[in-house]
Amino acid sequence: MARRGDALRAHILDSAKALFLENGFERTSMDAVAARAETSKRSLYAHFPTKDALFLAVIDRVDDLFQGRMRTPSDYADEPVEAVTLFSARFLQMLAWAPILQTFRLAVTVADQFPEAARRIHAVFFESTASTLSAYITGILDLSAPDAKAHATAILGASISPAFEEMLLGVRPTTTEIPDAETLGSDVGLAAIRQVVEARLASVATR
Structure with a gap:
């Protein structure tokens, strides 16, 4: 049919x-x-x-698929530190998927001629993920939206660096299989991310 x-x-x-x-x-x-x-x-x-319209629509499609696979911190655990740790680890795990790395490389190649597309690709992965984490942090801590967004961005940045840069440059292996959230413990170094999350959330809670 x-x-x-x-x-x-x-x-x-x-x-x-x-x-x-x-x-x-x-x-x-x-x-x-x-x-x-x-x-x-x-x-x-x-x-x-137009091809431009098609490309932007493809980015929107990627956004829907990516956010669906990321979900929200509360979907991973009830305890805040563990929820933020697993959500941040899932972000790194997803960035290790070859099609996502290819999408980032594609954004670099179109940045000069099609800056709107490059900005939207950045927003799909970084801005949207930071906003989701920021909303969760706002819900568990008495913070303004800008402060929560700053903490969310810092946590995610520390969680994926330097692994993301190394994968983007091809000096660290990626995976062609869709990452499974059930294998986070073996795919990602949770201890290092948990340490970052604990320090960041503790610094906020003691203010």
């Missing part, structure tokens, strides 16, 4: 995402996307009038 409506749109986005990651933004044509999605160019352009 031929795909229509939302099903066709989602299929086009998944096909386009694969092509952008394989070939880059510049070398991916709308013709190639239509062929990969097994749909007509007319149908493709009916959903996405």
Whole structure:
């Protein structure tokens, strides 16, 4: 049965995402996307009038998928330090997934010609994750939103560095398998992240 409506749109986005990651933004044509999605160019352009619009929609699709896999700190544990530790560890675990690293590299290549796309890719992974953690911290501590966001950003930054930079530059291995939150303990050094979280939350609580 031929795909229509939302099903066709989602299929086009998944096909386009694969092509952008394989070939880059510049070398991916709308013709190639239509062929990969097994749909007509007319149908493709009916959903996405330009390649720029398609690329931005792919980023939105990545956002939905990423946030769904990240969830919120309270989904990981009831105790605050453990919840923040596991959420931060999950962030590092997800960043080690090859398609996400490829998306970051893609953002670098389009930054000059398509800065809006690069900013939105950054927002998908860093801004959204920091906002989710910030909301949780605000709920457990008596902090203003800007202060909570600063602590969330600091915790996430310390949790992923220098591993993220090393993976981005190809000097640290990544995984082609979708990371499973159930294997956080073996995939990520939880003790180091827990130490960062304990110190940061304790410094706030004692003020």
